[in-house]
Amino acid sequence: MEVALAYSPMLDAYDLGPEHPFKPERVTLAVAMMRENGLIAEGALRPIEFASAAPDDLLRVHAPEYVELVMRASGPGGLRRAQAGIGPGDTPTFPGMHDAAALIVGATAAALRAVLSGEYTHALAPAGGLHHAHRDYASGFCVYNDIAVAIAEALERQPTLRILYIDIDAHHGDGVQDMFRAEPRVLTISLHEDGRYLFPGTGVVTERGEGPGLGSAINVPLPPLANDACYMLAFDEVVAPASRAFMPDVIVAQCGADAHWSDPLTNLGVTLHGFRALYGRLTTLADESCDGRLLATGGGGYSWQRIVPSAWTLLASALTGVTLPPALAEEPDAPALRADEALEATRAVIASLRDAGAV
Numbered sequence: 567m568e569v570a571l572a573y574s575p576m577l578d579a580y581d582l583g584p585e586h587p588f589k590p591e592r593v594t595l596a597v598a599m600m601r602e603n604g605l606i607a608e609g610a611l612r613p614i615e616f617a618s619a620a621p622d623d624l625l626r627v628h629a630p631e632y633v634e635l636v637m638r639a640s641g642p643g644g645l646r647r648a649q650a651g652i653g654p655g656d657t658p659t660f661p662g663m664h665d666a667a668a669l670i671v672g673a674t675a676a677a678l679r680a681v682l683s684g685e686y687t688h689a690l691a692p693a694g695g696l697h698h699a700h701r702d703y704a705s706g707f708c709v710y711n712d713i714a715v716a717i718a719e720a721l722e723r724q725p726t727l728r729i730l731y732i733d734i735d736a737h738h739g740d741g742v743q744d745m746f747r748a749e750p751r752v753l754t755i756s757l758h759e760d761g762r763y764l765f766p767g768t769g770v771v772t773e774r775g776e777g778p779g780l781g782s783a784i785n786v787p788l789p790p791l792a793n794d795a796c797y798m799l800a801f802d803e804v805v806a807p808a809s810r811a812f813m814p815d816v817i818v819a820q821c822g823a824d825a826h827w828s829d830p831l832t833n834l835g836v837t838l839h840g841f842r843a844l845y846g847r848l849t850t851l852a853d854e855s856c857d858g859r860l861l862a863t864g865g866g867g868y869s870w871q872r873i874v875p876s877a878w879t880l881l882a883s884a885l886t887g888v889t890l891p892p893a894l895a896e897e898p899d900a901p902a903l904r905a906d907e908a909l910e911a912t913r914a915v916i917a918s919l920r921d922a923g924a925v
């Protein structure tokens with residue numbers, strides 16, 4: 567199947583510095599591997615045009631004073647002390663930061679438009695997925711929330727749209743959840759490592775949205791060492807039934823690959839086989855729920871050289887339906903995780919979601 571690919575090497579400009587773990591190379595290497603495997607071709611991934619998001623686009627979800635601050639901080643001097651989450655710390659300033667972040671937003675928004683226009687059924691925005699950015703502050707390496715801007719734009723164009731957001735990044739999708747917490751047309755579901763052990767600390771089962779959006783956020787905090795079986799269980803018992811009940815018109819999936827067992831920033835236990843199975847479930851769910859309409863973005867991934875390229879090439883394979891050599895998902899060094907306790911804990915989380923009436 568022909569799949570829209572919103573990627574250009576210009577997106578590599580979102581570079582927080584040589585010592586920073588969030589590396590643009592994770593995207594570059596992933597796209598290179600997709601190309602090596604023949605996935606950027608007719609009948610598979612097709613590059614689409616996109617432009618930087620304009621300030622007015624960003625203002626759909628971001629505060630004007632925040633966008634102004636980012637613009638000011640993007641000059642050669644940067645910021646001497648951290649303000650609104652940017653500057654010395656997790657999300658350091660760099661020259662051209664506003665332009666680089668706005669280009670990522672433009673790519674994700676174009677990818678969602680490509681799906682909603684009916685031109686493509688699936689789209690991939692591998693540099694997107696900056697799910698921690700909030701309305702008026704940066705967080706967790708994320709300056710602008712490309713996903714939220716894309717969703718807000720889609721709702722403006724088509725006010726009756728129902729959008730399901732599924733976040734399988736190891737970290738809670740706090741920024742996206744927060745921006746749509748009172749919006750009944752957007753259901754956000756985040757599977758993530760329990761916030762007691764991992765940034766950003768939020769994403770408990772009782773966060774369910776607010777006001778008219780009550781019930782439009784679902785959180786599945788998974789225990790450390792949660793493995794493939796835990797993720798499949800959470801997907802099958804929470805994500806799939808929630809999607810059936812919500813009846814979305816399109817699914818937007820944040821596919822950060824940092825739940826991998828080797829990821830240096832997280833404590834989960836997913837393998838490449840597990841990612842492949844999850845991506846397969848995502849496309850199947852989109853087929854069942856919304857005539858296949860699915861935008862997948864990237865996200866985190868700190869085994870950036872060894873794992874992220876393979877994971878996202880498997881994602882591209884699931885989106886295009888092009889089969890890859892099985893060796894791509896083989897990991898002879900994967901530890902045989904004994905995860906009985908994690909599976910028990912996952913069952914308990916799902917039970918508490920049911921008790922809370924969240925699913």
Ligand SMILES: [Zn+2]
Nearest residue numbers: 735736737866
């Ligand atoms: Zn992450």
